[in-house]
Amino acid sequence: MTEALLTVRDLWKEFDGIQAVRGFELDLYPGEVVGLIGPNGAGKSTVVNLLSGFHRPSRGRITFAGHDISQARPDRIAQLGLVRTFQHIRLFSELTVRQNVEVAAAPRLQISTIDVALRTRRYRREVERWRQEVDELLEASGLMAIQDRPAGVLPYGDQRRVEIIRALATQPRALLLDEPAAGMNESEAAALSDFLEWAQGRYGLSLVLIEHHLDVVERLCQRVIVMDQGAIIVSGTPEEVTQHPEVIRAYLGEAA
Amino acid sequence: MRRWRPTRIRPGWPFLVLAILLPLLVQNPFLHRLLAVAALEAVLAVSLNLVLGYGGLISLGHAGFYGIGAYVTALLALHLGAPFLVTLPVAALAAAITGWIFARPILHLRGHYFAMATLALGEILVLVAYNWDAVTRGPSGLPGIPRAELFGWVATTHRDNYYLGLALLVLAIVVIRRFVDSPFGLSLIATRGDDQAAASIGTDVAGVRTMAFALAAFFAGAAGALYAHYITFVSVEPFQLTHTIALLAMVAVGGIATIPGPIVGAVLLTLLPEVLRGLADLRMVLYGVLLMLVIWLRPQGLLGQGRLFAGWRGRPPASLVPQRVSAEPNAEERRTQPSPREEAGAR
């Protein structure tokens, strides 16, 4: 059996006396897609914030690709290959689609301030590689046609795709997607599922997917974790989970 | 090949030729003096704009770095007899290193807190210069700094010093423009828009800001070296908060986050008090009123672009951000997405 890419053990987070996350656990294997569902306020987004370094855990240990990232800064975690998206899309709205993707591909460049000031050969080579990488990604994702449009004025669905492509430009090993289909109707959500399935297969990614659209979850996920009030209540295959009486009561009861 | 250019470069050559020819055509020492001062102010404004305009960080200590350059130059020249070719790079590096050391711990601070920390740094630098009598001679300042000398040529006249300032300005513009047009510059602009989103995709927010801050301090320090050799006397006055505030005004009046804007602002605001000299005591009143008037008529500055802009909090003000869709997107905004799987499969 292969080793887990992301391991979370006994993760706790407290805000002002409120336990937002209570003993969360996860083993995410390479190429695996895990769904994270639960009613609003269950602590799903807090888990993403903890895993991505935006919040510091009160207790617990997070390991990614052999590194302890429990206390690491967000940019360091992203550079290691664990990249998140946001529940409310956060593109650089004044930059173009292409520039948004370029920003994500920039941290991997091997250049210094001196290279920038003198425009050395290494600088030109690295920038050329950078542009080609972005070209390939835009081409493959079908965003080339809108590459010069300011990201802030795009329709919602396109903004979601740009955000995911931007995350892919970091060359991640795992993505944490926080409600990518939020605010979408059925057909839009289905189109997004196609897109995610394509991206996951093409780049061999592991995904943690927070989602309220259960059809998206059922279609993409091999395993589903259900949270309520900060704790995991059930986990299993999508079929097992959706049949579970506690899930029906805690989650579907409210969502339906 | 397509290249993005956030600075929207206009051809600068005609302006450079004009800047070189002007003092040769107009033989007026008074104008030459103004030009020499304006060139140094322009270097300061252009470098401040890197932090303020592209980085979205309000620095209230920029004149302090100018002061470091001037004092380091004065001390090196007076005590060690160091020549201009030594004082200039050492002064610039001293300012850059101070900026780098100082920036690291405070660059995670948001808007107001960052502004306050830089204000405190600027005040500390001024107070040290003012009170450390043994080294800086306190309020009496350091006189007798030799003129700048380059391979036997001595910059004695206002015009000579103007040309030195102009050369530094050109260097500052080239380097800062290259920085802004590089992946670093793009990352810096991204952190201005949303630093958390930038961090989420691996951008070293503190790192790229530190680089910008140190680079800005570098050119401020170099300008300080030119100032010391030009005036031949250094005391604390030009390095105080009021000067930093005047620099902020230059950047804002000319056009924030543009390359030519701060230069235009520096020239205008250096000339303005002289133009208003006939008004005697009221000239600074009118200066303040005109400052308000320009901003009132053109909030983005004379050459500003409006779109590429960050507010005081390092984020565009809410009024400038297109509304984020949180619930139902507008029906007309819905578009069928081309299926990426089909596209990928077709290849």
Place this chain on the structure above:
Amino acid sequence: MDSVTIPVLVDQLVSGLAIGGVYGLVALGFALIFGVLRVAQFAHGEVYMLVAFLVLTALPALPLGGFSQFGLVLVLALFLGAAIGLAVERVVFRPLMAAPHIAAIISAIGLSIALQYLAAFLWGAELHPFVLNWAPGNLTLGPATIPAFKVVIFVTALALLAGLQLVLRRTQLGRAIRATASDPETARLMGINTIRIIAAAFAVGSAFAGAAGVLVAALYGVVYSSMGIAALVKGYTATVIGGVGNLVGAVISGLLLGVFEVLLESYVSPKWSDAIIFALLIGVLVLRPQGLLGRAIPERL
């Protein structure tokens, strides 16, 4: 440098509290405007200076003497400050509401320069003596004898601050101001009329700046055209130490700043006290980015 004795220490503490009370008033006004607008009012110090000059000019015309003169001066300062504040809001800030924040800041800087030089033009750039027709004498407090006027200043500042706290906590307008100061975006979404709140904050904040201006003028006995800069720096410092949006924090930081400053001047070095304060400020910012008294709010995601 003084040797540490109880009477001297008490005297210094009272001096510190008096000047700290003035800083607290300036800081609260600054913090109030800063809170609702999230823009530094760079001309706040000039409101303080201008009111002090206007009151100085009006002094000979005030018929009263003694404590009633002091009271009248204070009321006059509050009204003048409020009027100037409303005018500043109308002329400088409201037209730039939709503009980027830096535009409002530069406009306020323009106003600050214009007012400072206008005062120098009208009254002269030199120091002007500011003497009230009231000398309350000394107070005996255990072994120490302290000038009663310093106590009056401290008590006045506290009374004004307490009065404002009452208004902010008990009235609907006050609660709206507090809500806006702690989170302008949310307040706007909750349907609070932010334009009215901003005007109110300017009126109240500037009234306090005006009161601080006459109190400091009476404390030191002088008025001068560039006195606003130091007030701005101190008010800004106290606001940040207190934590943006935390009004009580701004007042407490102002008081602490005053006491700390007097003690540093007396026992460490009068020359270096400002530099030490700024160095400590940087330390505070590095260790507690939310301000010394601010609450750590989890970052919004």
